[in-house]
Amino acid sequence: MENIPPKVQNQLAMLQQLQQQLQTVAAQKTQYEMAIRESRRAQEELKDVPAEAEIFVNVGTVMMQQKKEKVEASLAEKVETLELRVKSLEKQEKAMQAKFEQLSTDIKGSLDRKKPSVPTAE
Numbered sequence: 001m002e003n004i005p006p007k008v009q010n011q012l013a014m015l016q017q018l019q020q021q022l023q024t025v026a027a028q029k030t031q032y033e034m035a036i037r038e039s040r041r042a043q044e045e046l047k048d049v050p051a052e053a054e055i056f057v058n059v060g061t062v063m064m065q066q067k068k069e070k071v072e073a074s075l076a077e078k079v080e081t082l083e084l085r086v087k088s089l090e091k092q093e094k095a096m097q098a099k100f101e102q103l104s105t106d107i108k109g110s111l112d113r114k115k116p117s118v119p120t121a122e
Contacts, residue, residue: 008110011103018100022093029089036082043075 004012046068049055055071056063066074 005110005114008107008114011107011110015100015103015107018096018103022096022100025089025093025096029086029093032082032086032089036079036086039075039079039082043072043079046072046075 046055049068051068053068055066055068057066057071057074
Protein backbone atom coordinates (compact mmCIF):
# COMPACT_ATOMS: atom_id res chain seq x y z
CA MET A 1 0.00 0.00 0.00
CA GLU A 2 2.95 2.33 0.62
CA ASN A 3 3.97 2.22 -3.05
CA ILE A 4 0.49 3.37 -4.13
CA PRO A 5 0.37 7.13 -4.75
CA PRO A 6 -1.58 9.20 -2.19
CA LYS A 7 -4.06 10.27 -4.86
CA VAL A 8 -4.92 6.64 -5.64
CA GLN A 9 -5.12 5.80 -1.92
CA ASN A 10 -7.60 8.64 -1.53
CA GLN A 11 -9.60 7.38 -4.52
CA LEU A 12 -9.66 3.88 -3.01
CA ALA A 13 -11.02 5.28 0.25
CA MET A 14 -13.69 7.18 -1.69
CA LEU A 15 -14.55 3.99 -3.57
CA GLN A 16 -15.05 2.08 -0.32
CA GLN A 17 -17.21 4.87 1.08
CA LEU A 18 -19.28 4.93 -2.10
CA GLN A 19 -19.73 1.17 -1.92
CA GLN A 20 -21.05 1.46 1.65
CA GLN A 21 -23.44 4.22 0.60
CA LEU A 22 -24.68 2.06 -2.27
CA GLN A 23 -25.36 -0.79 0.16
CA THR A 24 -27.28 1.56 2.47
CA VAL A 25 -29.40 2.91 -0.39
CA ALA A 26 -30.12 -0.63 -1.62
CA ALA A 27 -31.19 -1.70 1.88
CA GLN A 28 -33.51 1.31 2.23
CA LYS A 29 -35.00 0.62 -1.19
CA THR A 30 -35.66 -3.00 -0.21
CA GLN A 31 -37.41 -1.89 3.00
CA TYR A 32 -39.64 0.53 1.10
CA GLU A 33 -40.47 -2.08 -1.53
CA MET A 34 -41.45 -4.51 1.21
CA ALA A 35 -43.69 -1.87 2.82
CA ILE A 36 -45.33 -1.25 -0.57
CA ARG A 37 -46.05 -4.97 -0.98
CA GLU A 38 -47.55 -5.14 2.53
CA SER A 39 -49.75 -2.09 1.89
CA ARG A 40 -50.93 -3.43 -1.46
CA ARG A 41 -51.75 -6.74 0.16
CA ALA A 42 -53.82 -4.90 2.77
CA GLN A 43 -55.58 -3.01 -0.05
CA GLU A 44 -56.42 -6.32 -1.75
CA GLU A 45 -57.76 -7.79 1.50
CA LEU A 46 -59.94 -4.71 2.04
CA LYS A 47 -61.65 -5.17 -1.33
CA ASP A 48 -63.56 -8.16 0.05
CA VAL A 49 -64.61 -6.36 3.24
CA PRO A 50 -68.08 -4.75 3.30
CA ALA A 51 -68.11 -0.93 3.62
CA GLU A 52 -69.89 -1.08 6.99
CA ALA A 53 -67.50 -3.61 8.53
CA GLU A 54 -65.44 -2.67 11.58
CA ILE A 55 -61.82 -2.12 10.64
CA PHE A 56 -59.09 -1.69 13.20
CA VAL A 57 -55.78 -0.01 12.50
CA ASN A 58 -52.61 0.06 14.58
CA VAL A 59 -51.68 3.58 15.60
CA GLY A 60 -48.48 3.21 17.55
CA THR A 61 -49.26 0.89 20.43
CA VAL A 62 -53.03 1.48 20.21
CA MET A 63 -55.61 -0.09 17.90
CA MET A 64 -58.27 2.28 16.61
CA GLN A 65 -61.45 1.63 14.72
CA GLN A 66 -61.74 3.50 11.42
CA LYS A 67 -64.09 3.57 8.47
CA LYS A 68 -63.11 1.45 5.48
CA GLU A 69 -62.87 4.44 3.11
CA LYS A 70 -60.48 6.25 5.45
CA VAL A 71 -58.26 3.16 5.74
CA GLU A 72 -58.26 2.70 1.96
CA ALA A 73 -57.34 6.35 1.41
CA SER A 74 -54.57 6.11 3.98
CA LEU A 75 -53.14 2.97 2.36
CA ALA A 76 -53.28 4.54 -1.11
CA GLU A 77 -51.42 7.61 0.16
CA LYS A 78 -48.85 5.43 1.89
CA VAL A 79 -48.21 3.41 -1.28
CA GLU A 80 -47.87 6.59 -3.35
CA THR A 81 -45.39 8.12 -0.87
CA LEU A 82 -43.33 4.93 -0.69
CA GLU A 83 -43.24 4.61 -4.49
CA LEU A 84 -41.89 8.17 -4.74
CA ARG A 85 -39.20 7.32 -2.20
CA VAL A 86 -38.25 4.19 -4.14
CA LYS A 87 -37.98 6.20 -7.38
CA SER A 88 -35.81 8.76 -5.62
CA LEU A 89 -33.57 6.03 -4.23
CA GLU A 90 -33.32 4.41 -7.66
CA LYS A 91 -32.11 7.71 -9.16
CA GLN A 92 -29.64 8.12 -6.30
CA GLU A 93 -28.46 4.53 -6.72
CA LYS A 94 -28.01 4.95 -10.47
CA ALA A 95 -25.95 8.13 -10.02
CA MET A 96 -23.82 6.50 -7.31
CA GLN A 97 -23.29 3.41 -9.47
CA ALA A 98 -22.08 5.58 -12.36
CA LYS A 99 -19.72 7.44 -10.04
CA PHE A 100 -18.50 4.11 -8.62
CA GLU A 101 -17.76 2.75 -12.10
CA GLN A 102 -15.97 5.97 -13.13
CA LEU A 103 -13.85 5.97 -9.98
CA SER A 104 -13.00 2.27 -10.48
CA THR A 105 -11.90 3.01 -14.04
CA ASP A 106 -9.79 5.98 -12.88
CA ILE A 107 -8.09 3.89 -10.19
CA LYS A 108 -7.41 1.03 -12.60
CA GLY A 109 -5.96 3.49 -15.13
CA SER A 110 -3.72 5.09 -12.48
CA LEU A 111 -2.46 1.71 -11.31
CA ASP A 112 -1.87 0.47 -14.86
CA ARG A 113 0.25 3.57 -15.63
CA LYS A 114 2.23 3.05 -12.43
CA LYS A 115 3.21 -0.55 -13.28
CA PRO A 116 6.74 -0.81 -14.61
CA SER A 117 6.88 -2.26 -18.09
CA VAL A 118 8.25 -5.77 -18.11
CA PRO A 119 10.59 -6.56 -21.01
CA THR A 120 9.41 -9.48 -23.11
CA ALA A 121 11.77 -12.21 -24.21
CA GLU A 122 11.88 -12.43 -27.99
